[in-house]
Amino acid sequence: MTLAEQIKGKQVVLIVVPKKNYKNCMTEIIKAVESTEGRICYASMNKSHELTLKDLRDNNAQIDRYFFIDVLSNGAGDLPIIDSHREIIKTPNALSELSMAFTKATIEKGCGEVLFDAISTLTGYHDEGDVLKLINGMVNKARTNNLRTIYIAIKEDDRYLVDDMSMFADSVIDLAKKKERGGKNLNHLHLLAI
Numbered sequence: 001m002t003l004a005e006q007i008k009g010k011q012v013v014l015i016v017v018p019k020k021n022y023k024n025c026m027t028e029i030i031k032a033v034e035s036t037e038g039r040i041c042y043a044s045m046n047k048s049h050e051l052t053l054k055d056l057r058d059n060n061a062q063i064d065r066y067f068f069i070d071v072l073s074n075g076a077g078d079l080p081i082i083d084s085h086r087e088i089i090k091t092p093n094a095l096s097e098l099s100m101a102f103t104k105a106t107i108e109k110g111c112g113e114v115l116f117d118a119i120s121t122l123t124g125y126h127d128e129g130d131v132l133k134l135i136n137g138m139v140n141k142a143r144t145n146n147l148r149t150i151y152i153a154i155k156e157d158d159r160y161l162v163d164d165m166s167m168f169a170d171s172v173i174d175l176a177k178k179k180e181r182g183g184k185n186l187n188h189l190h191l192l193a194i
Contacts, residue, residue, distance in 0.1 A: 017152060045118055052070075116151045
C-alpha cells in the first residue's frame with residue numbers, strides 16, 4: 001500500500017521518520033500529500049524557507065499549490081520578505097503565532113491540507129506539554145473544519161512526544177520501522193494504527 005493510500009480519508013496523521021533517512025522519507029511524503037486536490041500549507045519547523053523551497057523544487061513539487069508557515073527564516077538572518085504565499089513566525093518560541101498562522105492558512109488561504117515538518121523540533125524550544133496543547137488545538141480546528149493535518153516527527157527527537165501524539169492521530173505511520181527491517185521501498189510502509 002502506498003503512503004497516499006494510507007493517508008487517504010484520514011484527518012490527523014502522524015508520520016514518524018528516522019533522522020538518517022529523513023530526506024528520502026520527505027520525498028515520499030510530499031508525493032503523497034500532492035496526490036490530492038487543493039491548496040497545501042507547509043509549516044517548516046526545522047529548515048529555512050529557502051531550503052524548504054529548494055527541497056520542494058528538487059522533488060518537482062507543485063509550488064504554486066503551497067502556502068508556507070516559515071518558523072526559522074526570521075531567526076536565521078534571512079530578510080523577512082512579505083508575500084502572499086508565506087506567513088513568517090518571529091521565533092519558534094511563539095506558539096500562539098504558530099496557531100494563528102495555522103488558522104490563517106486554513107481559513108484565509110484555503111489550505112485543505114497542512115503538513116508540519118517536523119513538529120518534534122518544537123520540543124527543543126518548549127516543554128512537551130506546551131507542544132501537545134498546541135497540537136491538540138490544531139487537531140480540534142482540523143476536525144471542526146474538515147481539514148487534513150500531517151505531523152512529521154523525527155524518531156530520535158522525542159519518543160515521548162510521538163507516544164503522546166498517537167492519541168490524537170487517526171493514523172500513525174512509522175517509516176523508521178520499515179527502514180529498521182531493512183526495507184528500501186517506501187511504497188510498502190508500516191501502518192501502526194488506524
